[in-house]
Amino acid sequence: MSVSELSLDRDPSSRFVPWIVAALSLMCAIALGTAFALASMTADWGRAASDQVTLRVATGDTDIPALVDQVARLEAVSRIEHLPREQVARMLQPWLGDVAQVDTALLPLPALIDVRLKPGADTSELRALIADRSEITLDSADAWLAPLQDLAGLARLVAWVLAAVAVGAIMLVTVFATRSALVNQRQTVDLLRLIGAADGYIAKRFQRHGLRLALFGGIAGTVPGLIVIFFATAAARLQGAALLNGLTPSLAGWLAIAALPLIVALVATFTARVTVLKLLRASW
Amino acid sequence: MQQQGTDGTGEPLVAMRNVGLRYGTGPEVLRDLDLELAEGSFHFLTGRSGAGKSSLLSLLHLSRRPSRGLMRVFGHDMQDMPAREVPVLRRRIGVVFQDFRLLDHLSAQENVALPLKVANSMDSDRIDEIVQELIEWVGLSQQAQARPPTLSGGEKQRVAIARAVISSPRLLLADEPTGNVDQEMGERLMRLFVKLNSLGTTIVIATHDLSLPGRYGYPLLHLEDGRLSNESGGAA
Structure with missing residues (x-):
């Protein structure tokens, strides 16, 4: 009895979902990589600037x-x-x-x-x-570094917004795919309800399906994203500008980006469940 | 319209008082229904096309809530029944559809097992055991692994009946169960229903075949323009 009652794997509305999720995951990974790299770089600037000053004596x-x-x-x-x-x-x-x-x-x-x-x-x-x-002037980097840090902070904010937009888009894609699948499987879903399936039982089938699609898409998007971040930050550091020396995500940042497929899968699972339950509860 | 007999508690299995049903904002398709189905009873539901047989069955298998009136099923008021509690009641009702509604990508055996699987109340070995017994009982041992598209109309109907009774329902509803099979198969299916009824299952069979009630002598529920008419047998 291992065959699923709902043949969601053959549902045509899900065919492109993994690839859309992959594209959005790639965008999200790069945005997160940018945000984490900028955070490391500005922290580096802060450390260097805060402990070094110059006295200029006329x-x-x-x-x-x-x-x-x-x-x-x-x-x-x-x-x-x-x-x-x-x-x-x-x-x-x-x-x-x-x-x-x-x-x-x-x-x-x-x-x-x-x-x-x-x-x-x-x-x-x-x-x-x-x-x-x-005759003595104290020069610190704070004066010229502050606007750069503000700019980097703004860039980080934009990167976080982009990452959030990508996750939001993944939720929307999941909602549309789940609704389409539910429409396509309506007869089977109605039958399952008639023979006593609880809404949670049906939602579980859809959430597993959403999890599989999103996990595949998340991995397919995040892996190239990690590669892009690695080479892009390395190329920036190779420019030789001391300011860019810290431009790479911290270890925690790399781990957070690597965990993106799991986050995407959880978001899709939760979204699919909520979508199905909401639609099923609209009818008795 | 009260059907004879009640269960031990004195409460009928299904009771309707002044029940009406409309779809959306349309006119009422069922009107002023007063009905009681006693535990262990057997009824035929007749009426012309469009008289409301399918609508009444949809109320009985809890696909819809009445638009008005009082309806009690297994002692529960349907008006106040929270949606999350309905599946538990549905598991006590078996339904045989006119178009069978079997899942084509599952084998006959897997289709039969569905109600136990969705109820999630026993392990898969026990489910397999019960399914085997039931498949033998309806005479489909040879076709247990066959998928519905390869089965004949009568075989599909027997799979649908096996699926409807696997949870030992207290109420079995069948919509034109003999409509898509030849007369011999129709008789065999009717004997299955009579056997189930003798084991205590309350049965309602919707049919166009007006000779069936005459042959079996069970009470008749006759629908006319959404109302149960005076032709119905067993009227109080």
């Missing part, structure tokens, strides 16, 4: 070694380095050309002091120290 008679000593003694500071004048001059190479040809002594170069803060520490101590010293 040319003058400031006692740099004394300043370095003062700063090093602050609770929040883990490491400090006064950048050599030659290194500072090299930073100007894009504008001055080969600095070896230039007498840098004539240039009013500022002294740069690279300060690393302890994890979780903020710059309040440092800002208090230099508050009344107008």
Whole structure:
């Protein structure tokens, strides 16, 4: 008695469902991959920016070694380095050309002091120290990074919306396919009800069918999605821009994307069940 | 119109008071039905085409709720019956359809087993055992694995009867069970129904064949324009 009473596998309305679910799963996987990769990248930016600041001291008679000593003694500071004048001059190479040809002594170069803060520490101590010293400026990445983080946040939001739209579309496809299958199988469904089948018994047949179709479609869409995410993020990192170094989903992100077929299958199962029960309960 | 006899509790198996049925917003197809079917009784339901026989059967096998009036089945008021409880009552009613309604992709044996399978109340070995007995009882042992499209009209009818009785229903409804078979097969099927009735099953047979009630002598329910007429036998 293993044969199902409802021949849903031969239902013509289900024929294209796995492929539509596969396309939507691919879109969902890429959107999730983008969201998770952007989340990792911005977290990376935040870590790098929050623990590294630069003190820029204008040319003058400031006692740099004394300043370095003062700063090093602050609770929040883990490491400090006064950048050599030659290194500072090299930073100007894009504008001055080969600095070896230039007498840098004539240039009013500022002294740069690279300060690393302890994890979780903020710059309040440092800002208090230099508050009344107008020749010293504190440069942090926050100022230019904030708009980029806002932009990345917006891109993440768009990616999440796309993923949600894809899941919503999968639910809609399941609803339409289930309704069509129910119409095509109406006589059999009516017979099953007449001989005493509970609505839940009939719904279970449809939800199993929905689960099979969605699981197949989910796998068929997610696997290429994972490959696309892997190569796309790797290609972005290979561009060499330091900003893109963290552009890859975290391990939890990869696992979440890999679990997409199961999520899609559960969504389709639930949707098919609710659709069938709602339609059956409309009639006695 | 009260049919003779009730069950031990004094309550008829089915009772209708002033029952009407309409489809959607259309006119009433059944009107002012007063009917009682006692446990263990046997009735023929007759009437011209369009008189409402199928509609009355659809009320009796709980496919529809009455549009008005009171209807009690196995002691339950149908007006207040929640939809989720109806399947349990339907399992106590066997139905033999005029067009058999067998599932073509299942074997005869699998079709017969369906009511027990959907009731989910016994294991598959026990179901197989009962199905084998029943298939033998209706004389289809050789065709147990055959699919309905390969069976004759009489064989299909016997599969449909086996399916209708496998749950030991208290009420068996048959719509023109002899309409699609030759006279000999019709007699054999009628003997099956009489045998079932002798075992305690209440039986209602809808038929166009007006000679059947005369031959078997059971009470008659005659429908005319949606009303049970005075021709019906056993009237109170």
